[in-house]
Amino acid sequence: xxxxxERLLDAYRRMRRIRAFEEKLAELxxxxxxxxxxxxxxxEEAVAVxxxxxxxxxxxxxxxxxxxxxxxxxxxxxxGMMAELFGRSTGTCKGKGGSMHxxxxxxxxxxxxxxxxxxxxxxxxxxLTAKVKRTGGVSVAFFGDGxxxxxxxxxxLNLAAVWKLPALFVVENNGYGEATPTEFVTPVRDIAxxxxxxxxxxxxxxxxxxxxxxxxxxxxxxxxxxGDGPTLLECKTYRYFGHYVGDNLAYRSKEExxxxxxxxxxxxGFERRTAGEGWLESGALRAVDAEVASEIEDAVRFAEASxxxxxxxxxxxxxxxxxxx
Amino acid sequence: xxxxxLFVQAINEALHVAMASDPDVVVLGEDxxxxxxxxxxxxxEAWGGVMGATKGLYSAFGAERVRDxxxxxxxxxxxxxxxxLTGLRPVVEIMFIDFLGVAFDPLLNQAAKLRYxxxxxxxVPLTVRTVTGAGLRAAAQHSQSLYGMTAAIPGLKTVCxxxxxxxxxxxLAAIRDDDPVVFCEPKSILFSKGEVPEGDFTVPLGKxxxxxxxxxxxxxxxxxxxxxxxxxxxxxxxxxTSAEVVDLxxxxxxxxxxxxxxxxxxxxxxxxxxxxxxxxIAADVAALCADRGFDLLDAPVRRVTAPHAPVPFSxxxxxxxxxxxxxxxxxxxxxx
Numbered sequence: 001x002x003x004x005x006e007r008l009l010d011a012y013r014r015m016r017r018i019r020a021f022e023e024k025l026a027e028l029x030x031x032x033x034x035x036x037x038x039x040x041x042x043x044e045e046a047v048a049v050x051x052x053x054x055x056x057x058x059x060x061x062x063x064x065x066x067x068x069x070x071x072x073x074x075x076x077x078x079x080g081m082m083a084e085l086f087g088r089s090t091g092t093c094k095g096k097g098g099s100m101h102x103x104x105x106x107x108x109x110x111x112x113x114x115x116x117x118x119x120x121x122x123x124x125x126x127x128l129t130a131k132v133k134r135t136g137g138v139s140v141a142f143f144g145d146g147x148x149x150x151x152x153x154x155x156x157l158n159l160a161a162v163w164k165l166p167a168l169f170v171v172e173n174n175g176y177g178e179a180t181p182t183e184f185v186t187p188v189r190d191i192a193x194x195x196x197x198x199x200x201x202x203x204x205x206x207x208x209x210x211x212x213x214x215x216x217x218x219x220x221x222x223x224x225x226x227g228d229g230p231t232l233l234e235c236k237t238y239r240y241f242g243h244y245v246g247d248n249l250a251y252r253s254k255e256e257x258x259x260x261x262x263x264x265x266x267x268x269g270f271e272r273r274t275a276g277e278g279w280l281e282s283g284a285l286r287a288v289d290a291e292v293a294s295e296i297e298d299a300v301r302f303a304e305a306s307x308x309x310x311x312x313x314x315x316x317x318x319x320x321x322x323x324x325x
Numbered sequence: 326x327x328x329x330x331l332f333v334q335a336i337n338e339a340l341h342v343a344m345a346s347d348p349d350v351v352v353l354g355e356d357x358x359x360x361x362x363x364x365x366x367x368x369x370e371a372w373g374g375v376m377g378a379t380k381g382l383y384s385a386f387g388a389e390r391v392r393d394x395x396x397x398x399x400x401x402x403x404x405x406x407x408x409x410l411t412g413l414r415p416v417v418e419i420m421f422i423d424f425l426g427v428a429f430d431p432l433l434n435q436a437a438k439l440r441y442x443x444x445x446x447x448x449v450p451l452t453v454r455t456v457t458g459a460g461l462r463a464a465a466q467h468s469q470s471l472y473g474m475t476a477a478i479p480g481l482k483t484v485c486x487x488x489x490x491x492x493x494x495x496x497l498a499a500i501r502d503d504d505p506v507v508f509c510e511p512k513s514i515l516f517s518k519g520e521v522p523e524g525d526f527t528v529p530l531g532k533x534x535x536x537x538x539x540x541x542x543x544x545x546x547x548x549x550x551x552x553x554x555x556x557x558x559x560x561x562x563x564x565x566t567s568a569e570v571v572d573l574x575x576x577x578x579x580x581x582x583x584x585x586x587x588x589x590x591x592x593x594x595x596x597x598x599x600x601x602x603x604x605x606i607a608a609d610v611a612a613l614c615a616d617r618g619f620d621l622l623d624a625p626v627r628r629v630t631a632p633h634a635p636v637p638f639s640x641x642x643x644x645x646x647x648x649x650x651x652x653x654x655x656x657x658x659x660x661x
Contacts, residue, residue, distance in 0.1 A: 317445030
């Protein structure tokens with residue numbers, strides 16, 4: 001797929017939207033305006049957006065507890081997302097899912113997920129639907145390094161490989177499973193190496209570099225669409241905030257975090273590359289920044305002005321066929 | 326036209342009808358094709374499920390829709406949830422309900438909750454067929470009646486038929502239902518016969534059946550224990566006691582109205598279940614009677630269940646484990 005100016009601007013807009021959304025959430029929690037468990041995606045933007053740039057609404061994402069970035073990359077509206085985080089009836093899930101369950105099937109977004117590794121078989125199932133119904137769709141599971149030690153990872157990859165499903169498994173290796181460094185709990189240095197057990201390609205990308213993720217995800221997605229089966233794509237990345245908002249970060253040094261932010265930042269790297277190549281001028285990017293900033297402010301205003309769900313919603317949608325009483 | 330079929334044949338017939346009438350129905354599970362389609366060895370049909378419930382599906386509907394899975398319950402049950410969420414109508418076979426132990430997350434945290442968590446903007450039309458219960462000397466890890474566990478989870482439905490006709494009609498209803506349904510097949514009656522209507526018909530989920538009318542005492546059963554109740558009712562009739570038998574059929578939704586209507590007629594109730602007594606369907610029905618039927622009760626609710634113990638292997642012990650006609654009769658007599 002060719003990266004036209006329009007596509008580049010769109011990718012930058014999505015990455016900036018994720019960054020701004022997450023920074024706003026951190027601010028809202030700190031100010032006591034927002035409650036709940038929030039796991040922020042800031043730092044990892046190039047992964048979700050680099051993959052999503054190849055996909056449309058017929059393609060599916062299954063996500064993780066750190067799911068806001070995948071939602072935004074997949075095109076879920078930020079007004080609905082923000083209202084969801086505020087628990088309002090105008091939220092993407094009418095306020096009943098919250099941060100860890102934002103989903104929008106109309107955008108092919110199968111949901112964030114509160115269970116580590118659980119999105120993987122869901123994506124495998126969506127890929128099975130694509131194959132049986134011949135939709136031409138591809139299904140992507142995002143998950144962390146921690147999830148690659150879960151049974152759902154191994155069972156999901158095995159099943160997708162043996163059935164040659166149109167799936168892509170994207171492991172976002174950010175170096176930590178909650179507070180525990182990856183090497184304490186994972187005996188392989190590269191999680192991509194685990195692909196070998198399932199007879200599928202294992203590819204490593206720089207998860208801080210949109211262009212590297214874009215290129216490698218593109219190859220894997222083309223392979224999946226051609227009926228050649230799944231790929232495991234490991235993106236080496238870093239989360240700027242802790243495991244959740246409020247994490248005291250006692251397990252990692254300030255210097256490490258500073259190093260990633262200053263030397264590897266995905267948005268700055270994108271800007272350097274596009275400016276250096278003469279693809280995008282900084283004025284265009286600053287205009288995007290301003291638009292995104294006002295979008296996020298608008299989303300917060302929309303959310304705070306929205307009503308909470310009515311009490312009747314408590315028992316709605318437990319079942320399709322009847323309502324609990 | 327009705328003719329006699331084995332319980333397992335009735336299930337097989339329902340699967341054929343469901344797959345023929347809806348191209349979105351796919352069947353996944355261990356050995357469901359069972360090695361069918363090995364043209365290099367001249368094999369077209371093979372096992373068709375460990376109990377034979379999926380026989381002939383592979384030949385009729387092909388490899389795309391009838392899929393042998395790895396022995397990997399969490400993986401294929403999870404995939405079935407994802408497939409259901411995106412437009413297929415999967416029927417998954419979990420060979421024995423005990424195996425949910427390695428596959429619980431897709432059922433507990435995904436299938437049951439996705440619709441609610443997504444604000445009603447999703448459906449999970451999934452059917453999980455699974456074999457339950459004691460009676461085949463299969464010991465502690467292949468004999469449990471865990472339907473009380475799945476019935477306790479909001480968002481899941483759970484049914485357990487007691488005869489071949491209900492097995493066919495309830496399975497067709499379960500497959501066509503837009504909610505996830507756990508469909509329990511009691512192994513002790515899988516190879517017993519009964520009349521089954523031909524063609525396409527459904528039995529509604531959430532409706533109990535009156536298996537025998539009576540006026541002195543209500544015996545409530547589920548799956549195999551309906552037959553225990555019917556035998557007990559026959560013995561009681563010889564003593565001049567008229568027993569009514571309610572076949573729950575659905576554990577979730579539970580047809581509480583049918584139970585209470587029967588209690589209103591008899592004033593006395595015994596609940597018979599093959600599962601242990603704690604936090605199970607017998608306790609649930611007893612609580613229902615206490616909550617909503619207290620004024621109807623002429624005697625305390627009695628439960629005849631398995632003990633709070635794993636299912637033993639030794640035939641001598643397994644026969645002590647499961648509820649018997651003698652225990653039901655004793656319970657009724659003690660009620661006075």
